Amino acid sequence: MSPPSYPIQLAIVEDDARVRSLLQEYLGHQPEFNCTIVVDSVEALWAELDLSLPPRVLLLDVSLPGQTGIEALPELRKALPGTDIILQTMHDDPERIFQALRAGATGYVIKNATSLSQYKQAIFDVLAGGAALSPSVARKALRHFQPAPSQQPELLSPRETEVLQALTEGLSEKQVAARLNLSPDTVHTYVKRLYDKLKVRSRGELLSRAAKGDL
Template identity: 35%
Template sequence: MTAEALTVWIVEDNRMLRRNLAELIEEQPGMSCPVAVESCEEFLAALEAGGAPDVVLMDLGLPGRGGTEGIQRIQSLSPSTQVIVLTIHEEDEKVFEAICAGASGYLLKPSPPARILEAIVEVRRGAAPINAFIARKMLSMFGRLPANRSAAGDYGLTPREREILQLLVDGLTMKEIARRLNLSYHTIGNHLRNIYHKLHVRSRSGAVAKALREDLV
């Protein structure tokens, strides 16, 4: 395992699922899982001790302190860490709360191993999916607020970038956007990086929130 390995922490109270996730990650070249705990309290202790994972898989249904509180602490202690929340129900209010708290995306439990690994890679590219339900919730919330368009106007987004941003708001994944626009996955990734840079955000959820709040699409 090299120093450049992607570090993934797991916070999951189901012992078997936690173990299986840790083993899956450790089996992947270029990934490591040094921390796999069952509670938010244990996670926060490890985080406050100086840990800084690249990605966290965070169960939302934790006993004691909830996953949303853990996400908020991550934002203050390790803002570069990306969080993928784990949930049983896709259309869950808690998922929306977690996204608002700073989570970059979510996975349903159980998800196929290939989907879990894909999500970890995607989230590091700022491209974890948000489904149409979450997008509608964000639209509803920000729709009640007055528009706050930046002095930068459209942030210098190109027509293609604006088109992709609209598809993000619609809840499409990177693969779905690539198919819709007949572009390669790699090209979509490049466009997303440019969009995030121009909007001064670091995740898909941040881009969607800003697009809705400032009426960019």
């Protein structure tokens, strides 16, 4: 995986003016980021996208006036294939988590449980190929959507199965390497094999299928 190009272009869609201002103020002053779009609705986001380059990372509120973040996700994924989308919300109920993963979110953070520095780390996590999940979200996702046994258990080697399990827990490739005592390059090779064998094209698709027990 190639390293990101700095500064990272960010878009923030948040209808709470206080939260929006805090995120823009903090992230906009980090040397790694450039907040190119800061709006209060999906409709305003579309208008800005017509005038700006696509963001590398999008922080998208779930509960928005007009079209909600989850409702907009499928269309946004099609329009912004190179953008990682992190949903932010006050809710961590399993159904919302499932909808977000199935729709293509690469992160899901709880606003009142996520510090500004943790937002920054969440962005770095998705850029590194991980899935940015608040701890409570990760626990509920793993408990509620524990991947079902593979329909073709002989398809994956024991090591590939270990890598797959770590990926579905939201670990980045670097974190998988540390857990399994492998080099990052070796883990990256295993990930490419998993994509080929399981016929998925992205981390989001892999997590979505794992959440549905469809691996």
